[in-house]
Amino acid sequence: MNKRNILITGGAGFIGSHAIRLFVNKYPDDHIINFDLLTYAGNLENLRDVDAKSNYSFVKGDIMSEAEVEKAFSDFDISHVIHFAAESHVDRSITDPLAFLRTNILGTVNLMQVAKKHWRENGNHCFYNISTDEVYGSLGDTGLFLESTSYDPQSPYSASKASSDHFVRAYANTYGFPVKISNCSNNYGPNQFPEKLLPLMIHNILNKRPLPVYGDGTNIRDWLYVVDHVEAIENIFSNGRLGETYNIGGDNEIKNIDLVRSLCRLMDEELGREVGESEKLITFVKDRPGHDKRYAIDASKIKNELGWTPRYTVDEGLKSTIQWYLSNKDWLEHVTSRKYQEYYKEQYGA
Ligand code: NAD
Numbered sequence: 001m002n003k004r005n006i007l008i009t010g011g012a013g014f015i016g017s018h019a020i021r022l023f024v025n026k027y028p029d030d031h032i033i034n035f036d037l038l039t040y041a042g043n044l045e046n047l048r049d050v051d052a053k054s055n056y057s058f059v060k061g062d063i064m065s066e067a068e069v070e071k072a073f074s075d076f077d078i079s080h081v082i083h084f085a086a087e088s089h090v091d092r093s094i095t096d097p098l099a100f101l102r103t104n105i106l107g108t109v110n111l112m113q114v115a116k117k118h119w120r121e122n123g124n125h126c127f128y129n130i131s132t133d134e135v136y137g138s139l140g141d142t143g144l145f146l147e148s149t150s151y152d153p154q155s156p157y158s159a160s161k162a163s164s165d166h167f168v169r170a171y172a173n174t175y176g177f178p179v180k181i182s183n184c185s186n187n188y189g190p191n192q193f194p195e196k197l198l199p200l201m202i203h204n205i206l207n208k209r210p211l212p213v214y215g216d217g218t219n220i221r222d223w224l225y226v227v228d229h230v231e232a233i234e235n236i237f238s239n240g241r242l243g244e245t246y247n248i249g250g251d252n253e254i255k256n257i258d259l260v261r262s263l264c265r266l267m268d269e270e271l272g273r274e275v276g277e278s279e280k281l282i283t284f285v286k287d288r289p290g291h292d293k294r295y296a297i298d299a300s301k302i303k304n305e306l307g308w309t310p311r312y313t314v315d316e317g318l319k320s321t322i323q324w325y326l327s328n329k330d331w332l333e334h335v336t337s338r339k340y341q342e343y344y345k346e347q348y349g350a
């Protein structure tokens, strides 16, 4: 096989950093180029263990900049793209929707424009868009999201991701551009920025701060350990068919309040606190505007076609996530401290 130069955007973020680690280790003969702007959510500390590998390069760049993307394509002769870079938090999209429109829609189209210019027909190229199950909207008490479910995004975040998926399919249809898409459920695991539910709760439990549960806590998400997600991505990248979409999920529907209670119990055990101590921190707060009620994925296509199934149960995934945060309190402190953010800005100009 010819050597591949794989551009992974957003590789300093949560899921992207796990993907970089998997690809760098699994494909020593390929070159993995991490293209990341290092926003508040991107952190090169996530990649310390792969930093020195000879088949890995980091480029600080903005997916919205034609010149910066163009330079990366020319410098590294990019043959494949796996596109993670995004604004990823629903609550932020409610306060600043334009940032989501710019990064998630304009950024994706800009990347494809540059790739289209560089890539030859039949050149074994692939543009793989990493997307979310939130594009399908919100479910009632029953039903699952299938690949054929109509898009019905309800938040500015999911609207921007849905739009990027539409552009990706439009490029395939109009220009014969080689694409793949996957839509995954909620991820959790090491390196997740403590604005998302689980790391935020872990951070607050450690610091004995209130645990804000939105509304009555009965909203349901389908949880998947991040390592399972990046293994599914690697499988789709290697074996999935061009032009196809694959849903990825863990068959782990859990109400927010039940998940937070389980986390409290596990954290009490780990921290040697009295059972029930952390649960006392749970505080029901005003609901998120337009809060989607339930997400649930039917992952039978990827299971039947590509043989992927998740390896981690929620219990195993939660325990290993908690262990990671407890062993990496400095990471949590760094990403939440303003001082560190300033230092980081000086170091990396981000
Ligand atoms: P994240 O917020 O942790 O990381 C995003 C990364 O993108 C950061 O490293 C950031 O620096 C980078 N970035 C942001 N704007 C950029 C720009 N203009 N140019 C270059 N880099 C930029 O996100 P995540 O949770 O790892 O999500 C990664 C992808 O997976 C996103 O596309 C998201 O929509 C999708 N996804 C996430 C989940 C989830 O549960 N987190 C589930 C399904 C799909």
Ligand code: TYD
Pocket: 089, 090, 091, 186, 195, 196, 197, 198, 200, 212, 213, 214, 219, 220, 221, 256, 288
């Ligand atoms: P989140 O991690 O933001 O992911 P998403 O909104 O993309 O699913 O939130 C997961 C669920 O947890 C969602 O139903 C909102 C809820 N939530 C809280 O109850 N409290 C919080 O502090 C946060 C961040 C989320």
